[in-house]
Amino acid sequence: MATETVAAPRSAQTQTTHRQGAAKMALSNKQYSLAQIGAFTANGDTGRLKxxxxxxxxxxxxxxxxxxxxxxxxxxxxxPRSLNALSALSERVQARRAQGLKAEQGRSARPLPEHADLLALGTQTQTELVGQAVDLSALSPDIDRYLKTHLFGDVFANDLLNWQEREIITIAALSSMQGVDGQLNSHINVSKKHGISDEQIAEITRISKPEMSQFPAGGENTAYARYFAGKSYLNMLSTDQVVVGNVTFEPGTRNNWHIHHAAKGGGQMLLVTAGCGYYQEWGKPAQELKAGDIVHIPAGVKHWHGAAPTEWFQHLAIEVPGENTRSEWLEPVSDADYGKLK
Structure with missing residues (x-):
């Protein structure tokens, strides 16, 4: 719908390249691979990660x-996600080497200086990366120390990846997780300070969406976001003759109760293309929907539709032609009612 022991940020080598099944993209092949690894590690999609x-x-x-x-x-x-990813990497490397396929070990990271002050190093790295001092001790002195000494003082000291690449990985991971919009937006702002473009960010955040059907998911459905609980994506497939939109719902996402009004004709049809979701009319039990299901929604019927709690869901929304058609958006589906679904 960065210090002596941390590589300074290097310019993004943003080559425009063709990838299978995709139009021209903004990320280099290396950046795109790192973003995929970040997304699929974070959401536990081991098949796509391999x-x-x-x-x-x-x-x-x-x-x-x-x-x-x-x-x-x-x-x-x-x-758990990190360890599962490392196990998947080990499995693929062993299999590839057994088949004589490319799996170069590469150089090791440059070691930290002996007796390095990780707190000082991490504080400097974090400050330079973010562009200002960060102090989370009001939330917890321990978490502030852990972030500075370990994440920024130790993990970020590994010079095999530069700052742009690490931000790409982080944005991809956070885009694949629910309830972390604040952290995601913060890292998007940081990435822009280090040369990541809006086009690259858009490509990174699309990676976490599964390839559900032959119909592309499209961009985030911001125009109708106030009528949805959760995040959805919209790709208008047709606006001539018959209006057809491909709507993709993240797990747990559903739209508000609403009514399609018309003086004559009107209404809507849903053609389910992928995933698992629900449709419910006011006063009736919800019905489960899966790929191949078709829902006919007459004008004047109060209803909602959306994804199952743990499943992505996609359908084509087809507007039935009519006279004086309009949609009336109503109250959200309550968490209590939604929680009763399977």
Missing amino acids: DAIDRALDQGLTVNEIQAAMVQLYAYAGF
Whole structure:
């Protein structure tokens, strides 16, 4: 709908390149691979992560560079996701080497100076990266110290990846997680300070959306966001003759109760193309929807539709022609009612 032990930020090598099934993109192949690794590690999509690992190694990323990305991700997605990703990497590297395929180990990171002051180093790195001093001790002195000494003083000291690449990884990961919009927006602002463009950011945030059907998901559905609980994406497939929009719902996302009004004709049809979701009319039980289902919604019927709590969902929304048509948006579907669904 950065210090002596941290590589200074290097310019993004933003080549425009063709990727399979995609139009021209803003990220370099390396950046795109790192973004995929960030997204699929964070959302636990091991199948797509293994494919991304293979593409990354084919394109010349080293095992050590990929490891560095996955280690960084523990700070954002947690140890379980990071460890699962590292296990997937180990599995793919062993399999590729057994088949004689490319899996270059690459150089090791430059070691920290002996007896390095990680708190001082991390504080300097964090300040330079963000553009100002950051103090989270009011939330917790421990978390402030952990971030400075470990994430910025230790993990970011690994010079196999530059700051732009680390921000790309972080944005991709946060884009794949729910409830972290504040942190995501903060990292988007930081990335812009270090040369990441709006076009690159848009490409990064699209990666987390699964390829659900032959219909592209489109951009975030900001125009109607106030009528949705959760995040959705909209791609208008047709605005001539019959209006058709491809609507993609993140897990748990649903639109408000609403009514399609018309003096004559009107209403809407939903053609489900992928995922699992629900449709409900006022006063009736919700019905589960899966790919291939068709819903006919007459004009004047109060209803809602959206994704299942843990599933992505996609449908084509087709406006039935009519006279004096309009949509009336009503109250949100309550969490209590939605929580009763399977």
